[in-house]
Amino acid sequence: MKSLLISQFAMLAMFVACNRGDVNIAVKDDDDHYRFRAHFNDDLSPEVAEFLNDHISPIRIDPERESKIITVLSDHTKLTVESSPGELMVYIDKDENSRDSYHRVKNLCDGVKDVIMRHSK
Numbered sequence: 001m002k003s004l005l006i007s008q009f010a011m012l013a014m015f016v017a018c019n020r021g022d023v024n025i026a027v028k029d030d031d032d033h034y035r036f037r038a039h040f041n042d043d044l045s046p047e048v049a050e051f052l053n054d055h056i057s058p059i060r061i062d063p064e065r066e067s068k069i070i071t072v073l074s075d076h077t078k079l080t081v082e083s084s085p086g087e088l089m090v091y092i093d094k095d096e097n098s099r100d101s102y103h104r105v106k107n108l109c110d111g112v113k114d115v116i117m118r119h120s121k
Helices: 002-014 042-056 099-118
Strands: 016-020 023-029 033-039 067-072 078-084 087-093
Touching: 023 099, 033 099, 042 078, 042 099, 087 099
Parallel strands: none
Antiparallel strands: 016 023, 023 033, 033 087, 067 078, 078 087
């Protein structure tokens, strides 16, 4: 019972949310997957897409269109990116990726968060 309570607390602690006005960023990081979701002002979509495109090339995100991309990057990172103006979701399955891939995607999402939060103050 105690380990169940601890694991539930850990799952809750890993679900981090930041909500500032029209910005909502949520990260779910558990044993099986990592998921980053962001809702932000549509005007930031070009800058968010540019940041992503610089880090996941040759994959390109169009800030003006809704898209879902499932891809394998050159370092063998398997990820899913869903985007539309003002929204972004990045997902990886930890069983299909190395620890290095996990850290790469986590750092990428931290960078996206920085881009969004820098303009949302």
